[in-house]
Amino acid sequence: MTSGTITDGPALRDPHTPDSRLGHGADYLHAEHTLRSWFFTTDHKRIALLYLASITAFFVIGAVTAGLVRLALVVPDGQVFTNDTYNKLFTIHGVVMVWFFLIPSIPATFGNFLIPLMIGARDLAFPKLNLASWYVFMTGALFTLASVVLGGVDTGWTFYTPLSTAFSNTWVVPALIGVTIVGFSSILTGLNFVVTIHTMRAPGMTWFRLPIFVWTHYATSLIFLLATPVITVALILLIAERAFHIGVFDPAYGGDPVLFQHLFWFYSHPAVYIMVLPGMGVISEIVPAFAQKKLFGYKFVAYAAIGLASVTFFVWGHHMFVNGQSDFASVAFSVLSFAVAVPSAVKVYNWTATIHKGSLKLDTPMLYAMGYIGLFVLGGLTGLYLATLAINQHVHATYFVVAHFHYIMVGGTVLAFLGGLHFWWPKITGRMYNEAWGRISAFLIFIGFNVTFFPQFILGYLGMPRRYHVYPPEFQFLNILSSAGSTILAVGYIFPMVYLVYSIWFGKRAPANPWDARGLEWTVASPPPAHNFLTEPQAPKIPYDYPIQARETGRQHS
Numbered sequence: 001m002t003s004g005t006i007t008d009g010p011a012l013r014d015p016h017t018p019d020s021r022l023g024h025g026a027d028y029l030h031a032e033h034t035l036r037s038w039f040f041t042t043d044h045k046r047i048a049l050l051y052l053a054s055i056t057a058f059f060v061i062g063a064v065t066a067g068l069v070r071l072a073l074v075v076p077d078g079q080v081f082t083n084d085t086y087n088k089l090f091t092i093h094g095v096v097m098v099w100f101f102l103i104p105s106i107p108a109t110f111g112n113f114l115i116p117l118m119i120g121a122r123d124l125a126f127p128k129l130n131l132a133s134w135y136v137f138m139t140g141a142l143f144t145l146a147s148v149v150l151g152g153v154d155t156g157w158t159f160y161t162p163l164s165t166a167f168s169n170t171w172v173v174p175a176l177i178g179v180t181i182v183g184f185s186s187i188l189t190g191l192n193f194v195v196t197i198h199t200m201r202a203p204g205m206t207w208f209r210l211p212i213f214v215w216t217h218y219a220t221s222l223i224f225l226l227a228t229p230v231i232t233v234a235l236i237l238l239i240a241e242r243a244f245h246i247g248v249f250d251p252a253y254g255g256d257p258v259l260f261q262h263l264f265w266f267y268s269h270p271a272v273y274i275m276v277l278p279g280m281g282v283i284s285e286i287v288p289a290f291a292q293k294k295l296f297g298y299k300f301v302a303y304a305a306i307g308l309a310s311v312t313f314f315v316w317g318h319h320m321f322v323n324g325q326s327d328f329a330s331v332a333f334s335v336l337s338f339a340v341a342v343p344s345a346v347k348v349y350n351w352t353a354t355i356h357k358g359s360l361k362l363d364t365p366m367l368y369a370m371g372y373i374g375l376f377v378l379g380g381l382t383g384l385y386l387a388t389l390a391i392n393q394h395v396h397a398t399y400f401v402v403a404h405f406h407y408i409m410v411g412g413t414v415l416a417f418l419g420g421l422h423f424w425w426p427k428i429t430g431r432m433y434n435e436a437w438g439r440i441s442a443f444l445i446f447i448g449f450n451v452t453f454f455p456q457f458i459l460g461y462l463g464m465p466r467r468y469h470v471y472p473p474e475f476q477f478l479n480i481l482s483s484a485g486s487t488i489l490a491v492g493y494i495f496p497m498v499y500l501v502y503s504i505w506f507g508k509r510a511p512a513n514p515w516d517a518r519g520l521e522w523t524v525a526s527p528p529p530a531h532n533f534l535t536e537p538q539a540p541k542i543p544y545d546y547p548i549q550a551r552e553t554g555r556q557h558s
């Protein structure tokens with residue numbers, strides 16, 4: 001083949017990567033071997049792996065600190081750690097998990113790896129910017145982790161004022177600088193995805209032929225672009241407030257601490273959808289593949305992604321029902337929060353309808369997907385409890401909230417992440433993992449998760465506040481149950497780390513399409529060639545063209 005055929009068309013613009021000198025047949029993992037070729041790569045697939053390694057390391061830090069928090073809570077009298085250490089532990093856990101794991105997790109790894117492959121492009125629109133985003137991300141994360149090494153932070157991941165501005169004597173400023181820097185990485189990634197999806201689609205890849213994974217990443221990128229600058233400004237003001245007492249948030253200087261909460265949640269509620277939408281994209285790929293059935297209501301699922309991304313900007317006040325906002329504001333935010341249920345329910349309904357009468361294969365990715373749907377529904381429904389003003393009075397800042405957000409964020413993001421990791425692992429590495437171990441781990445995680453977090457709904461309902469490590473002895477049994485569950489969960493997380501890494505060297509070689517799935521990423525070899533497509537990719541006429549078609553128009557035939 002001549003290189004002429006593959007530089008034709010906007011989708012295949014040559015990004016001028018150093019590796020473009022290489023033969024077009026070399027797979028991306030073996031195209032070059034030097035360390036330099038990894039740390040200066042502009043190949044979206046290699047950058048995805050840099051992110052995968054980083055966020056895995058951060059997940060381990062987050063998980064170890066979670067384990068220590070659960071360890072402390074085994075006894076009611078708070079004797080395991082000092083108050084100060086306990087506060088620092090849950091802060092590191094929250095900061096690392098939210099800012100350095102959950103937010104980048106799926107977009108930075110699978111988004112980076114798959115969006116160009118799925119739309120038939122050779123790379124992202126700005127390959128060098130993509131590499132720069134990873135360096136920005138690492139710089140910020142290491143800044144924040146340095147504050148931990150220096151002595152820790154005790155404000156919680158929310159950095160609420162006036163604790164963070166006036167009262168905390170821990171390393172707040174370097175922690176904030178790190179989180180601020182990481183925000184720029186999100187903005188750059190969002191920008192790259194939006195431009196890529198607009199301009200790099202292969203001929204014939206119309207908007208309504210895009211995989212839902214691409215749609216959800218498009219919606220997520222809009223949130224990255226529109227919401228992240230707000231937290232950036234808020235955090236810079238917070239740093240200035242703490243360093244120079246400029247009087248934006250501190251009443252002693254004429255400021256307003258509640259203003260910080262508005263700015264914080266104006267970003268951080270949409271951030272929940274930065275975490276959850278990409279996971280929904282993953283589930284929307286897995287479910288049709290393992291039901292061998294066309295995704296039910298494709299257009300509704302696509303619109304629901306945009307719908308969620310829009311409504312999410314108007315509900316931030318549900319975090320402040322008891323913090324002195326007007327009754328009118330509270331009622332409005334309550335009603336708007338209920339509106340979020342509509343597009344969420346559309347998604348769940350459509351996945352369920354896709355499974356219905358499909359020819360189900362319960363392989364590891366599908367087990368994660370089904371676990372995801374269950375946990376997400378429970379997380380979402382308890383969100384409606386929290387959005388109800390009278391109930392919120394009772395459970396605000398209790399373990400009910402902790403249980404709710406873990407169902408959404410761990411159930412919704414981590415299970416989707418693991419499902420996606422197993423689904424695309426053969427594509428990414430060219431190797432198959434051990435299916436039996438995969439299924440065992442998926443079960444352990446599902447059971448461990450529920451044993452850990454379900455008791456926390458009860459604890460919260462009974463009145464146990466979050467962020468305390470001294471509690472009345474009658475709460476001890478449920479806390480021990482929760483800590484025991486977290487041990488099962490930890491084992492469930494360790495298994496995949498072992499058998500997946502093992503498969504890289506000893507796993508069976510993966511075919512191009514081990515699951516008989518649809519989508520352009522399955523038309524290239526596993527692992528894909530350095531330049532993705534050897535010949536011009538052909539966009540499918542309809543997305544999710546599986547043998548079993550949903551009977552959306554079936555009435556007239558029956």
Ligand code: HEM
Nearest residue numbers: 066069070090094097098156157402409410466467468486
């Ligand atoms: C895997 C992803 C996880 C994420 C994203 C996550 C996220 C969070 C966040 C944001 C907080 C709030 C911290 C704060 O309020 O300052 C938190 C608290 C906590 N998490 Fe996690 N967590 C995860 C996993 C776990 C696991 C596996 C466990 C237990 C084994 C766990 C146990 C806890 C506990 C006990 C708290 C303290 C609640 C409190 O503030 O009193 N988390 N987590």
Ligand SMILES: [Cu+2]
Nearest residue numbers: 269316318319
């Ligand atoms: Cu919210």
